[in-house]
Structures are given as C-alpha cells and as structure tokens.
Amino acid sequence: MNGDKNPAFAGFFLLYEKERKKVDKKLIAAFKNRKPASLYEPAAYILEGGGKRLRPLLVLLSAKAVGGKFSKVYNASVAVELLHNFTLVHDDIMDNADKRRGKPTLHKKYDLSTAILVGDILLAIAYEFLLKDCSNPALRDKNSKLTLPAGRQVLSAFTKGLVEVCAGQIMDKDFETMKEVPIQEYMLMIKKKTAALAEMCCTIGALLANGSEKEIKALAGFGRNIGIAFQIQDDLLDIDADENEFGKFVGGDLVEGKKTYLFLKALEKAEGNEKNDLIKLIEDKGTTKDQIPRYKELYIKLGVLDDAKKEIQNFTNRALRSINILKKEEDRMIFCWLADSLLKRIK
Amino acid sequence: MNGDKNPAFAGFFLLYEKERKKVDKKLIAAFKNRKPASLYEPAAYILEGGGKRLRPLLVLLSAKAVGGKFSKVYNASVAVELLHNFTLVHDDIMDNADKRRGKPTLHKKYDLSTAILVGDILLAIAYEFLLKDCSNPALRDKNSKLTLPAGRQVLSAFTKGLVEVCAGQIMDKDFETMKEVPIQEYMLMIKKKTAALAEMCCTIGALLANGSEKEIKALAGFGRNIGIAFQIQDDLLDIDADENEFGKFVGGDLVEGKKTYLFLKALEKAEGNEKNDLIKLIEDKGTTKDQIPRYKELYIKLGVLDDAKKEIQNFTNRALRSINILKKEEDRMIFCWLADSLLKRIK
Numbered sequence: 001m002n003g004d005k006n007p008a009f010a011g012f013f014l015l016y017e018k019e020r021k022k023v024d025k026k027l028i029a030a031f032k033n034r035k036p037a038s039l040y041e042p043a044a045y046i047l048e049g050g051g052k053r054l055r056p057l058l059v060l061l062s063a064k065a066v067g068g069k070f071s072k073v074y075n076a077s078v079a080v081e082l083l084h085n086f087t088l089v090h091d092d093i094m095d096n097a098d099k100r101r102g103k104p105t106l107h108k109k110y111d112l113s114t115a116i117l118v119g120d121i122l123l124a125i126a127y128e129f130l131l132k133d134c135s136n137p138a139l140r141d142k143n144s145k146l147t148l149p150a151g152r153q154v155l156s157a158f159t160k161g162l163v164e165v166c167a168g169q170i171m172d173k174d175f176e177t178m179k180e181v182p183i184q185e186y187m188l189m190i191k192k193k194t195a196a197l198a199e200m201c202c203t204i205g206a207l208l209a210n211g212s213e214k215e216i217k218a219l220a221g222f223g224r225n226i227g228i229a230f231q232i233q234d235d236l237l238d239i240d241a242d243e244n245e246f247g248k249f250v251g252g253d254l255v256e257g258k259k260t261y262l263f264l265k266a267l268e269k270a271e272g273n274e275k276n277d278l279i280k281l282i283e284d285k286g287t288t289k290d291q292i293p294r295y296k297e298l299y300i301k302l303g304v305l306d307d308a309k310k311e312i313q314n315f316t317n318r319a320l321r322s323i324n325i326l327k328k329e330e331d332r333m334i335f336c337w338l339a340d341s342l343l344k345r346i347k
Numbered sequence: 348m349n350g351d352k353n354p355a356f357a358g359f360f361l362l363y364e365k366e367r368k369k370v371d372k373k374l375i376a377a378f379k380n381r382k383p384a385s386l387y388e389p390a391a392y393i394l395e396g397g398g399k400r401l402r403p404l405l406v407l408l409s410a411k412a413v414g415g416k417f418s419k420v421y422n423a424s425v426a427v428e429l430l431h432n433f434t435l436v437h438d439d440i441m442d443n444a445d446k447r448r449g450k451p452t453l454h455k456k457y458d459l460s461t462a463i464l465v466g467d468i469l470l471a472i473a474y475e476f477l478l479k480d481c482s483n484p485a486l487r488d489k490n491s492k493l494t495l496p497a498g499r500q501v502l503s504a505f506t507k508g509l510v511e512v513c514a515g516q517i518m519d520k521d522f523e524t525m526k527e528v529p530i531q532e533y534m535l536m537i538k539k540k541t542a543a544l545a546e547m548c549c550t551i552g553a554l555l556a557n558g559s560e561k562e563i564k565a566l567a568g569f570g571r572n573i574g575i576a577f578q579i580q581d582d583l584l585d586i587d588a589d590e591n592e593f594g595k596f597v598g599g600d601l602v603e604g605k606k607t608y609l610f611l612k613a614l615e616k617a618e619g620n621e622k623n624d625l626i627k628l629i630e631d632k633g634t635t636k637d638q639i640p641r642y643k644e645l646y647i648k649l650g651v652l653d654d655a656k657k658e659i660q661n662f663t664n665r666a667l668r669s670i671n672i673l674k675k676e677e678d679r680m681i682f683c684w685l686a687d688s689l690l691k692r693i694k
Contacts, residue, residue, distance in 0.1 A: 039517040090467065094460040113441040113520050116463060117513050120437065123470065124509040131506065135499050152482050155502065159478065162471040166464050170386040173460050 009337040016057060019070065023056045026078050030125060042110050042118045043125075046085055049101040054230075054342075055080040058201035061338070062219045065323070065331040068209020075132040076208055079158065080201045082126035087165055087197075089119040094173060102247070123162070130158055133208055154204045161200030168193025175259045179282060183264050187228070190261075195227030214325060221322030222335060229315035230342055235260035236308045237347065239296055245346045254295050257286030261311070265304040274298060316343055356684040363404060366417065370403045373425050377472060389457050389465045390472075393432055396448040401577075401689075402427040405548035408685070409566045412670070412678040415556020422479040423555055426505065427548045429473035434512055434544075436466040441520060449594065470509070477505055480555055501551045508547030515540025522606045526629060530611050534575070537608075542574030561672060568669030569682060576662035577689055582607035583655045584694065586643055592693045598639030604632045608658070612651040621645060663690055 027047045034040040056077035063073040091097075092105040093115050099105060107115035134151035171189040175181050202223035206216040237246065238253045239262060253260050259282075267278045277298070281287050287295065299305055316339050323335050374394045381387040403424035410420040438444075439452040440462050446452060454462035481498035518536040522528050549570035553563040584593065585600045586609060600607050606629075614625045624645070628634050634642065646652055663686050670682050 036514055036518055036521065038521050039514055090463050093463060114517070116437050116440060116466075117517050117520075119463075120466075120470075121510065121513045123467075124506060124513060127474070127502070127506045128510065131499060131503055152478060152498065155474070156478055159471060159474045163468065163475065166468045166471060167383055167386055170461070170464050171383055173464075174383065174385050 006337075006340070008333055009340070012334055012337040013341075015334075019057065019060055020053045022074070023053050023077050023081065026074060027081060030078060030082070030129065038114070039117060039121055042106055042114050043121055045109070046089060046100075046106055046118065046122075047082075049103055051081075051085075051101065053081060055084050055197065055201045057338070058198060058223055059205035061331075061334055062202040062205030062211075062223075063209035065219060065326050065328075065335070066206050066209045066211030066215045068205075068211075073133055073205055073208050075129040076154070076204050079126040079130035079133075080197070080204070082122045082129065083158070083162060083165075084197065086119045086122040086126065087169065089115055089122065091169060093119075094169070127155075127158075130155065130204075150207060150210070154207050157200050157203045157207065161197050164192045164196035168196065176257075178259075179279075181259050181264055183261070183268060186259065186261060186264050190228055190231040191224070194231040195224045198223040198227030198230070218322050218325045222319045225315045225319035225322060226339055226342065229312045229319065229339075232261045232308055232312050232315070233342065233345070235262050236305065236312065237345070239292075239299060240305060241346060247347050249289070251289070251292030251296070254281070254292055255286050255289060257281055257284065262299055262304045262308055265307050266299055266302050269302045269304065270298070274302070312343065353684075353687070355680055356687070359681050359684040360688075362681075366404065366407055367400045369421070370400050370424050370428065373421060374428060377425060377429070377476065385461070386464060386468055389453055389461050390468055392456070393436055393447075393453055393465065393469075394428075396450055398428070398432075398448065400428060402431050402544065402548045404685070405545060405570055406552035408678075408681055409549040409552030409558075409570075410556035412566060412673050412675075412682070413553050413556045413558030413562045415552075415558075420480055420552055420555050422476040423501070423551055426473045426477035426480075427544070427551070429469045429476065430505070430509060430512075431544065433466045433469040433473065434516065436462055436469065438516060440466075441516070474502075474505075477502065477551075497554060497557070501554050504547050504550045504554065508544050511539045511543035515543065523604075525606075526626075527614075528606050528611055530608070530615060533606065533608060533611050537575055537578040538571070541578040542571045545570040545574030545577070565669050565672045569666045572662045572666035572669060573686060573689065576659045576666065576686075579608045579655055579659050579662070580689065580692070582609050583652065583659065584692075586639075586646060587652060588693060594694050596636070598636065598643070601628070601639055601642050602633050602636060604628055604634070609646055609651045609655055612654050613646055613649050616649045616651065617645070621649070659690065 028044060031040045031044040031047065059073050059077045059080055060070050064070065088100060089106050092100055093107050093112065097105050098108055103109075105115070106118055110118075134154050168189055168191070171185070172193060175186070175189065199220045200223070202219040203216060206219045211219070235253065238260065239251055241250050243250045253263070263278070263281075267275065270278055281295075320336060320339055323332055326332050326335075375391060378387045378391040378394065406420050406424040406427055407417050411417060435447060436453050439447055440454045440459065444452050445455055450456075452462070453465055457465075481501050515536050515538070518532070519540055522533070522536065546567045547570070549566035550563055553566045558566070582600065585607065586598055588597050590597045600610070610625070610628075614622065617625055628642070667683060667686055670679055673679050673682075
C-alpha cells in the first residue's frame, strides 16, 4: 500500500492508515484480559505481528460504497481479519514454516497444541465479532422491522468463505505431491484459497450496509477478481521482487519446489531439456539457492513473467469493471486506488 | 445407553435408537459428493466411526421438552455433533492418540495437515447446518414476525460453546506440565471442556423450539450438570470398568499420567509415602501397566472411587432438579432415563 502521486487518489492512503490503526486497536483489544492466558496470549502475539489488514479494508469500503458507515461494520472487519489469521496459523503448521512477518511462527514459539488451539479460537472469536454486527439495528428493512435474512446471509457468506478456504488449502497441499497440475486446477485453488475470502469480505460489507442485490454482486465481483490478481502477483513477486524491499530472499518458491502460477505456466510452455529441468525440480522437491537465477532466466525466456503480468492486469481490469455500477465517483476511485496499490506493491 | 428394565423408561431406548440412526444418516449425507475428496472423504471417515450421539440427543430432547418438534432441530443436532467431532480430531492430534473408537485416528491414517483441515471443515459445516435451522420459519414471535434475536441467540450460544471448549482443552494441556492442579481448577476445566458443550446443546434445542426463558435456563442447567457428571464418570470408568466391556484396557489414564478427578483427589488426601508415590507418577509422566492394580488399591484405600461416585450422583441430582419445572411428566421421565443410562454406562 502506498501514498502514490496520482492526485485522483489524494487522501486515500491516509484514510487507509487511519482505518487500519482503528482495526488494529480493536483486534488487539479483542484478546485483552481473556483467560486462560496460555490460549489468549499466543492469540494476541499473532495479531500484534501486523499485516496489511486488506480484508478489513474490503469490508469497510464495500459498506461505504453502498452508502453505509464504517462504524456499522468494524466488528465484521475484525471478524474477517481473525478468519484470515486463523488460516495463517494453521497453514504455517502444515507448511512447517519457521517465520511469519519476520517473527517465529506460533508452533515454533509455543508448540503444536497451542498453535492448533489458537487457530481454533481465532475462528471462534471471529464468529463472536461477526454476530455483534449482525444484531446491529442497521439490519432493518424499510419498515424498520428486524430482517433475519440479512443477518443470516452475512453469516452464510462468512461460513461459505471458511468452507472455501479450507478446500483451497487442501488443494494446495495436494498439489505438493502431484506430478502434474493443470493451470485451471491452480486457478481453482487460488479462487478458493484467496479469492473466496476477498469476495466474502466485500459481500458482507455490502450486506451489512443494506446494499442492493446489484451492488452486492458488483462488489463481490471486485473482491473475487482482485483476490485472484493478488495471488498471481504474490507468485510473481517471489521471483521478480527487489530483494532489498521484499523482506525475504527472492526465489523462495523455487527452493521449496512450490507449484506457482509461474512454474506451472513454464511447465506448460517448456519443451525438451528445459521441460526436463522443471520436472526435475518437482522430483527433487525444490532446488538450491544458487539455481534461482538460472530458473528466472528460463522463466523470462519462456515469457511466463509477462504471462503473469498480463493475468494480473486482466483480473484487475475485471475487478474494476465490476464496480463501474457504483453511483459515486469517489467510491469508484477508492477501489481504483486499492487495485492500483496492489498492482504496484513491492512485497 | 441401554434399554433398562424400569417400566417408567419403556420405549425411550427405542426412541433414542431411532433418532440416533436419523442423525447418523444426516451426518453421513453431509459429506457425500463434496469436493475435494481429499478433504471430505477423511471427514466422512471420522463421522462413520460411530459414537453415542449424546449431544444431538440433548438438542432433540430439549426442543421436545418445550413443545417443539424433532424435525425443526435436526440440522442443529447435526451441527453439535460436528462441533464435537471437530474437538475430537484436533484433540487426538494434540494427544498424539493412535486410535479413536477402535480405528486409527485421522492424523495417523492420513497426515497432520489433513487432520487439522478436517477439524476445521467439520466446524465450518457445523455452522452451515446450524444456520439452516436458524432461518427456520419456526423462529417467529407471537405475531408471526421473524425474530432475529432468537436466531442470534442460537448462534451466540453455539459460538460461546466453541470458545469454552477451546479454553477447556488448553487448560487440560496446561495441566500436563503442572506439578499441582487444585481440584477446583480441574472442575473448571471439565466445565469448559465437556459441560459447556452439553449446556449449549440444551440451550439451542430449547431456543429453536421457542422455549421460555425459564425453560431454557432449566434445560441448560440439566446439560451443564449432566456434563460434569459425565466427565467424572469417564475418569471413574477408566479405572473401575469391566475390561471385557470397556473396549480398551483399564487404567490407561494412570499409564499416561493424566491428572483425572480421581488422581487429583487422591493427591489431595494422601500423605507420606503414598503422596510421594503419586508425585512420582507425575514426575515420571505416567507409570507402567503392572503398577495399575497398586494405584487402584491406593485409590480404594483413600476412598477416592467413592468420592467420585458421590460427585457423579451429586451432579446428576442437580441436573434432575433443574428440569423439575418441565410441565409434562413424559419429558421429565426421558431426562431421568438419560441420566440413569449415563450413570449405569459401562464404557
């Protein structure tokens, strides 16, 4: 996320920073003074680790885009970030990751049991927060009657996001031991693992602020497409980032033998010895650091960096087209700023 | 659970069997034809492993006790059993257990990642099912208006149960490395780990069937107290069961060095060498199978088997007093049968 020089985006970064701090404060307060400490202190540790808080931002902006106030969806914003952190904690166990945001992962700092339970409790507290906004008096119809369906839709959308993210994660794990992964399967996986959650954030923000069906659909489309773009960008950054700014070494996915968009696209396009080279990386479950430049060269030669960039732009465009129906220009512009910031991100 | 000879309980066991089969069928159908198979097949495996389905029974009976129909709470019944199985799958990882209901545990049959994700998806699908009953048209007030608060209360009660069960499990894990555990701390742990879930089952059954506040409180009291009795009974059975009927070897808790009600009560009462013997078992993190009879003798000498029996009876009585306010004798009797069956269970 950045401030940018584009005058059309003036003030958006400051607004984001302000709201991010508010969400952070609520996230940390969520675990203060809860007992037992052996559960809630490690939960606070993971939330204090920071993060872009992009998912809460999607909830907030979607509510605003349909005429709602941020104040009506702060609890839902906290809920989606808790759900996201639940996935991070459990994924880190499965990946046996040592670090997260530069700090030891939960299962390394504490132990396996603590990490499993902290993941579980983050999810539980996510529902606790979401329920707060679902009983919000804002959820009334035009005759000021409480509308159960709206609250239920929010909870159903949230639960659907959770189901999808679990399915996406198992697909990702399954890919590790598969020799061949068609690129369509990869796209389905990131739709579930990343895009479904972004779509859910936009949906519940719009639902909680009484958006029309058309508005909800448009915002959900923004979330889904920007989520796909975000994930391919993640794959691209891993090989194409500036190491000084990236925060970790470039090429980690190759070392781990991860089947990223770039790798699968390269495998699809390569022939002869080059294809064998890529197959060997799968068989060896990764490569050594010194081989990274060689693989990057191959990626460039095969044009997969450009393929990735095109796909990112393609899904970003789809995201932006989706929110064209928003009435206020300012609302459309803030989503443009968000998409632009994500396209230009360096880590 | 048993048929019993008591004529007052005639038909209850058959009713239970019939309903258990219905719940089983719905549980298994819940995971049929879902993809990816690598997630949903292991989930079906754990649910096909059987179980007493006591928690669904509490939901069903509580709905009936306030004048509701079973048919309105089947989805909620499925939800509580899914929540229970979520805890079993994750607990088995933490305990590094090999077997569950005589079959290999999920993390042994598959792997750690699958077990974590199956636990997660069981919880997600639990919310999915619960939400189905929360949008039930039965949830209308006297003027036939949809009542958001009732649906919200059900979801809040469920989420509260989930929060409590996570807290109870971490307390249980914490006890493993603690030298001293006061018996009150142990009671608090089982209240969270076992009783909170039983209380939640009764609460949501009664809520979904439009029970009065007084009825909901009474049934919640039954669930909470029978849950505590159930857990102490579990500890007692581990040392006092008939090995032929128990299904696993008697004394497993001593071998594992588990701080059960009996062990902590013995530690409280013992003096001199006997106390040192018990402390040694903690320090050694368990004992060998051949030492089980010696410890059982000590338990008998210190009177802790009787202490446990008294506590079980005490909490069962509290449970039964709680539901005295139910109008129909048949409803009161079926809870008596349930309490009686649990008191007499052999495994």
